Amino acid sequence: MKRMMAAAAILACALTQAAAQNFPNRPVKILVGFPAGGPSDVPARLIADKLQKSLGQPVVVENKTGAAGMIALNEMLAHPRDGHTLLLCSYIDAANPLLYKKVAYKLEDLGAVSLVTKAYYAFTVPPESPASDVKSFVAHAKTKELNYGKVGSGSVTELLPKQFEKITGIKMTGVTFRGTGPALQEVVAGRIDLAVSPIALAMPMQAEKKVKILGMTSPERLAVAPDVPTLKEQGLNIDNYGWWGVCAPSGVPKPVIDTLNQHVRDAVASDDFKSVMERAGTIPTSSTPEQLAALIAETAKESGAMFKELGIEQLD
Template identity: 40%
Template structure:
């Protein structure tokens, strides 16, 4: 009996050693982070900041690749169908895995089965911004204008089902207004058209629109966090006009299902060390965001809880895609 137990222990140890060795050696070749939106948006900004630091830590190239379209589903599908080895990662915005499954009638992948959480990288608010030519000078005036002229306010987003789309829908619902949605392949494209006057409003992530706001190219009417942002202290929180309103966005690393747990844990730990460093925290703060750096298990719980909340909102609002 004792000999049998020893043999079983030896077999278990032998099985564990290769996995541990793989994790310790990872990465031995370039790593790709897929951003499922066009360059220039908040997801892209976060991915490139982290990629640079991971490259320094790992001594291997960490390349950001933009695969935009279908509310982030094209890029997410690419990662979901990639080998489960940790060398192709997804920088997901929250809506891809929490809202899209409830909005899209058909998806070519299952976010809950084909992707595994690594870590929530950063979180931050959106900003309700308008073209400077829009008559409304504050949120109250915007709501009054939209109520008096239903569907005449065109708002842009990074695509159907994206965080920027859902933020605007949440705002519309809370304010009791009806606006017209104009989806783009990324929030940078929506911001460009907002500055050009092709649309009147957008609710981009603060990180994506901060410079344009500070340069006067956009007028910020409110941020969607509970409190004012330190980056825009003179801009009110939407809750000051719409009590209880809040809408936060997040950006997290995910990998293809089947990626060894030891590899997932290594990516998480190396990323968390970077994210929680004073230098990186300051970089995120400048973009109006804060680091999260939670564990894969905690990240998975947060995704499930947010998915349940979006399921209810999407059903109540009758939001659908494809």
């Protein structure tokens, strides 16, 4: 019996090593749970381009939108756990199991590969809004019923406006969108009064005078936007960032994860990736699989505490 168990262990090890040596042996897919052109899609396509060149196989990006990113995540989990189907994961995936009563996955189902980027957020308003900073927005909200765009309940795009409400005493109505991009388009049109957006999306739109930025959630002003004040310097104790990474299903052989990690980290370190992301106001940041796994757990814990503080109940 012991000999059989030892032989089985040796065989399993050999198969794992063989899988890693043969990886990838077909096209690799990166799933994105949000619309094209959004804060998840942009880094995914940059990473895919780099991986295609370094891995020697086609790497395609597929947008599977809806259900706060869970459609894409669940599709990833339905594929063989061999590293050929990946997910551009984010802080949203870490928070969803705490927000929804019926979630088809557990955090343990996510296999971390590497962090890709971090981004702070901008509070945006229509170009014709009478508000130009936090103080004038609060004054405006006390004379008129305002709304804000959000990408699903419990997302940062809802949590930060709710924090804003709690600190300032104003009340707004949330309007749900399938992605940050569509919400911002409604801000541009003047039909949405406020939307929280990753800086990467908001800055180009402000440069084109399509939106105005009231402030950013960064702890200090950013070098790429020195004229835009932080929320903190305007009296709002809101300091928050989002993160994006590459995840695989749990159970992918460690040698495959290690291979992917090295290639993703090389992509993040490349000059052109850094240039594009930094110009957009994000912070290119890679990690070990262990560091990303720890960040996922930390994000889940912090999200649960924030849901409780803001009175956000679990959704069906």
